[in-house]
Amino acid sequence: MRTHALWIALLLAGCAADPATAPAQQDSGSVVDAYFGDASDDAVGDALAPDTSSGDAGGSDGPPSDAGATDAWADGAGKFDILGTVSGGCGGLVAELTKPTPSLQVGALVFVAGETYARGSVSTPGGVTMFDTANAGGSSGESEVMSFELLHYCEDAILLKTETQILYTPPDDAGASSITDLEVEIAKMKVGVSVTRAYKPAPLTMSDAEVQTLLEKKLEGILRSSARVLPADRWVKQILHVFVADDAAEASVQRVVPKIGAALRADTIIVLTRTRGGGFLYCNPDPALGAECPAI
Secondary structure (H helix, E strand, O other): OEEOOOOOOEEOOOEEEOOOOOOOOOOOOEHHHHHHOOOOOOEOOEEOOOOOOOOOOOOOOOOOOOOOOOHHHHOOHHHHEEOOEEEOOOOOOHHHHOOOOOEEEEEEEEOOOOOOOOHHHOOOHHHHHHHHOOOOOOOOHHHHHHHHHHHHHHHOOEEEEEHHHOOEOOOOOOOOOEEEOEEEEEOOEEEEEEEEEOOOOOOOOOOHHHHHHHHHHHHHHHHHHHHHEOHHHOOOEEEEEEEEOOHHHHHHHHHHHHHOOHHHHOOOEEEEEEEEOEHHHOOOOOOOOOEOOOOO
16 A cells, blocks of 8 residues: 555445335435446446446455544554555645535546455555445445545544445335435545546547536435435535546546536535546456456
8 A cells, every 4th residue: 555645536425225114215325336337327437338347346244434533543554554645735625614615626546557356455443344345235345345434644634434334214205215425524524425437448438428417316315315314324525536537538527517507506516526546446357457348
């Protein structure tokens, strides 16, 4: 693992179907996972790409959060190690959590040959818990782990609950039983985090219309999960963390976000992370770190 520079990320948080209330329904998925046929539909890009997204890790008997972690993570260099190299501004989300307005933050995460995505390369107890715990469905395990690792690295986030541990009321209509991918604590505030990937395998590309459909679907899911979450787990707001694998997708997200209606964006923080050499976040079987997904 490598200790790295500052980070600004655009969080486009994704919501999945609530397995307790509507197991057959889907979350507010991204283009990538939808394309891959991901059962949890966690990215619009995912919805449009062939099934190359990586599988989730198996379940764990470990603790549900890293609150009260051992001294190995309480202080010292290990606390801020992260797989890959982060660039951009880091630590800017706390101020946004108390604002009633939405925001967009952008950063990058670069992986190189010789690095390995494995349980031993995850730097935090919360990241290990997520690595070990299957999500509510789909193929977004790696991106959810790295989303938390980035939030810990930049915002000192603590994992409170994984996707299936967050409690909700049943939906009061026929709409989707959207749920949020994880709940963290940042600066003593509870924050929901939804993760998505706006991606298609080369030589395919996502149009602005596809990107907007993905983001709007995820944002709608965020509103629905925020309305249903029980008081014990209620967050101050949510982050939508969007991972993209190329410059075109990054530019498309930045063009589209201002076009989304204010009611749908609400107060959500969108964090956009441009990856390089991170094909393992998007396709299955995982390519080596430092490599992108193969073309179709």
